[in-house]
Amino acid sequence: MKKGLLSVVLLSAALAFSMPAMAEEAQEASAGYTYTSSDGVLSIELPDESWKEVEDPTRWIVLSEGANVITIDHFSNGENLPDISVADEHYVNVYQAVFSTQNEVFIITGYVVDADMIPDVAKAIISTKVLKYDTKVAVKKQEQPDATSYSVAALNKTMYVISNGLNIRAESNTDSAIIGGL
16 A cells, blocks of 8 residues: 555656646747747747748848748838738738837738638737847938028018028019029
């Protein structure tokens, strides 16, 4: 009896120690494949290991398993952001997320051919994590040159010239003849 009880206790202890490891393995298996950008800036949980990085000079990162694609664009403040993508004749659906940090914007877009892949691609996009912040320097907007002020008493209005000169016209419209300049 003692030997049987001892076996049960040892078996329970072995299961107790192995359960967390088994749970971790199951969680890792269900999580998919973790892709981390080569510069270590972000990671994304892809549906499985068939997803690979594809070279595309127009995008920061392109990931694909063949037909379905996830693109990741990385911008800094001051850069113009592209238009939001919508489904077209090549893709059943488009799923897009935008992440913004202090100086950066990440646009993650999933283009799905097979509608059954929508949940997997959406889950992958939502799993994206920014690992390093402020890796792009904010773009400075080009400053306008200082405006020079001129007053025209007859119009009782102050006008500003930003370009190289001001045309004076015969009438107060841009279609009339130019009769001088400042």
